[in-house]
Amino acid sequence: MYDLWVGSVIAALAVGVFVWALIFWCVVRYRKRAKDELPVQTRFNLPIEVLYTVLPFLVIAVLFYYTAVVQTNVNQLSATPNTTVEVVGFRWNWQFNYRTGPGKDARTEASVTGDSDYVPILVLPVGQSIRFELTGRDVIHSFWVPELLFKRDVFPGSIRSEFEVTIEEEGRYVGRCAELCGAYHSMMNFEVVAVSPAKYQQYVAALKSGRTSPEAMAIIGFTGKESFAVTTEPFPTKRDAAKEN
Incomplete structure (x- = not known):
């Protein structure tokens, strides 16, 4: 491309x-x-x-x-991708579901949802094919990670956008919603953390055992502030309560 x-x-x-x-x-x-x-x-x-x-x-x-x-x-999709992630966009945050495989019949093994405490972090393995399945809950959003040179709209309902990428280098990348979706569109951010396949498996296993995303990040070596997003800010989902205070 x-x-x-x-x-x-x-x-x-x-x-x-x-x-x-x-x-x-x-x-x-x-x-x-x-x-x-x-x-x-x-x-x-x-x-x-x-x-x-x-x-x-x-x-x-x-x-x-x-x-x-x-x-x-x-746009070519492989029959058996190494990793499948269901991306759910909603106003104004993201949910990442780690799936057992592609398609609606697959089940979710672990999930990460952004909230007022931390930006949703999407941990992915390097050197492996990654299938993204995009869907929405309310309005049209857009899943965009500039470093991946890929952007796809996220539609609500039964329409599911799919694409595959292979990340070659470990690192941290900012992701954003690229479709104007409402008042707090500019705060609908997330981060991609590309790690080795071994660390990826450790991270997913930690989520499956009930650990939070920052706790799972700490297990694979991202401790303290590194377990949170470093280039974006959490979306204040409790803004109504903040106004009252």
């Missing part, structure tokens, strides 16, 4: 430079001079008309072909 964007930008710049060069050449070459008479008015020029009809069509056809190929590869 990255190569497609780079190629598209290069093609756009090449076409732009060519058009700008023609414009400036016409401005300089055919500028009005003293005692100039009205130039000959050409009604049509068949070779040029064919050129500026065929050339844009060829550029569009090439871009369409590579876009279709990349889009097909990006």
Whole structure:
């Protein structure tokens, strides 16, 4: 996908430079001079008309072909992904359900829901295929992690968006809702923590045993403030109580 964007930008710049060069050449070459008479008015020029009809069509056809190929590869789903996570969006937070496999027949092994105390943290393994199944409870949201180069809308009801990624490097990444969904849309954040497959299994096992997300994070080495989000703020779900105080 990255190569497609780079190629598209290069093609756009090449076409732009060519058009700008023609414009400036016409401005300089055919500028009005003293005692100039009205130039000959050409009604049509068949070779040029064919050129500026065929050339844009060829550029569009090439871009369409590579876009279709990349889009097909990006949307391709494997039969048995290594990890499946159901993402549930609701105003104005996230719930991450770790599933036994893809599809509605799979069951949820563990779950993390954001609240007033901590931003929901989505722990994922590196080097493995990860299936995301997106659904919503109320309005349309959008699941977006910029570093993954992927964004998908989250629809309420029976519509479930699906896609797969493989994270190559361990790290922490900010995720956001990219669809205006109401008054507190800007606070609908989450974080992705990419760890080794062994630590991922430890984390899920801790959640299954009844540990909270910060407690499970501490088990895999994220203690103290590291067990909470470091680049976003928790959504104040108890804002009504805060107003009363």
